[in-house]
Amino acid sequence: MKKLLLAIDAEKPDLQSLEFGIYLTRLTGSSLTGVFLENLPDLQPGVKLAYGSAYVETIGVEAEPETTFKEKVTDENIRKFKAACETQDVSYQVHRDKGVPLEELIAESRYADLMISESRLFAASPLETPASTVKSLLVKSECPVIVAPYHTQPINKILFAFDGSPSALFAIKQFTYLFPELGGTDITVLQADKEAVFSEEGKEKLYGYLKHHYSHINFRDLRGNPKNELFDYCLRERNALLIMGAYGRSWLSSLLWTSTAELILKLNNLPVFITHW
Numbered sequence: 001m002k003k004l005l006l007a008i009d010a011e012k013p014d015l016q017s018l019e020f021g022i023y024l025t026r027l028t029g030s031s032l033t034g035v036f037l038e039n040l041p042d043l044q045p046g047v048k049l050a051y052g053s054a055y056v057e058t059i060g061v062e063a064e065p066e067t068t069f070k071e072k073v074t075d076e077n078i079r080k081f082k083a084a085c086e087t088q089d090v091s092y093q094v095h096r097d098k099g100v101p102l103e104e105l106i107a108e109s110r111y112a113d114l115m116i117s118e119s120r121l122f123a124a125s126p127l128e129t130p131a132s133t134v135k136s137l138l139v140k141s142e143c144p145v146i147v148a149p150y151h152t153q154p155i156n157k158i159l160f161a162f163d164g165s166p167s168a169l170f171a172i173k174q175f176t177y178l179f180p181e182l183g184g185t186d187i188t189v190l191q192a193d194k195e196a197v198f199s200e201e202g203k204e205k206l207y208g209y210l211k212h213h214y215s216h217i218n219f220r221d222l223r224g225n226p227k228n229e230l231f232d233y234c235l236r237e238r239n240a241l242l243i244m245g246a247y248g249r250s251w252l253s254s255l256l257w258t259s260t261a262e263l264i265l266k267l268n269n270l271p272v273f274i275t276h277w
Helices: 015-028 064-087 101-109 132-140 166-178 200-210 226-236 251-267
Strands: 005-007 033-038 044-050 054-061 092-097 114-117 145-147 157-162 186-191 217-220 240-245 272-275
Touching: 005 015, 005 044, 005 101, 005 240, 015 033, 015 114, 033 054, 033 064, 064 166, 092 101, 092 157, 101 132, 101 186, 114 132, 132 145, 132 251, 157 166, 157 226, 166 240, 186 200, 200 217, 226 251, 240 251, 251 272
Parallel strands: 005 033, 005 114, 033 092, 114 145, 157 186, 157 240, 186 217, 240 272
Antiparallel strands: 044 054, 145 272
16 A cells, blocks of 8 residues: 555544554555645636626625635644654645545545545534544545544454345455555454354355465354444444445345444544445
8 A cells, every 4th residue: 555545634633543543554554645635625606786786796795804825724733743754754745635535535435545534524413423524435435444442552453244244244344455554464354144143155265265365363253243332342442443335235235234334434443445346
């Protein structure tokens, strides 16, 4: 992996996601691009009448002093981002995007290997976790997304949520290609289909693939309700990273992954890697 994006609210950057972004950048030897999203209103000219004359007024433009203040805040946050990267000896770039944040992020994702976002990016309230912007990003992003945890910890374990579907295997492959540095990490494949048991043939084939990339591989059946069991399992984990596939794009996503992923993102104790095919 070479190009890693970090989605940043230009006015209210999340320091934990920055810390996590720097951690992954150092782990992979990548370059970190801070995408500063300013979320400015569209500038739309409109015609008004005053004292019998017509004049043009820009609709949606904020007062000049407030706009200037926001620009100064963004400038200061960019300076802090650069300082943090330089202190950690991390290669970095800065993109300053003015417009609708979700549209800007999707456009940026087209030319990136991976994107990192906080779970509450542009949330309407502190209780909105994950934020609607993040949920839409997980569905529409054109590269894999990792939602950063509240606290950055070294990754000592990888959790693959697997239901036997092509999309789940695709997520495993994408993660494996992007993070060859984690080949020596403990891997736990969490069976999460409705039958709650691995078939021997399926386990053998998956193990046959994983053994070429990882040294320590375990399989675990999630008995009972897979959705609840996956959440409970993640609730107890620390220093782990969870990989899930097909957020919002399939029958499985509608009935299992979407609701499960949202619960896990609301908990936000683990970084979560989500991609779709």
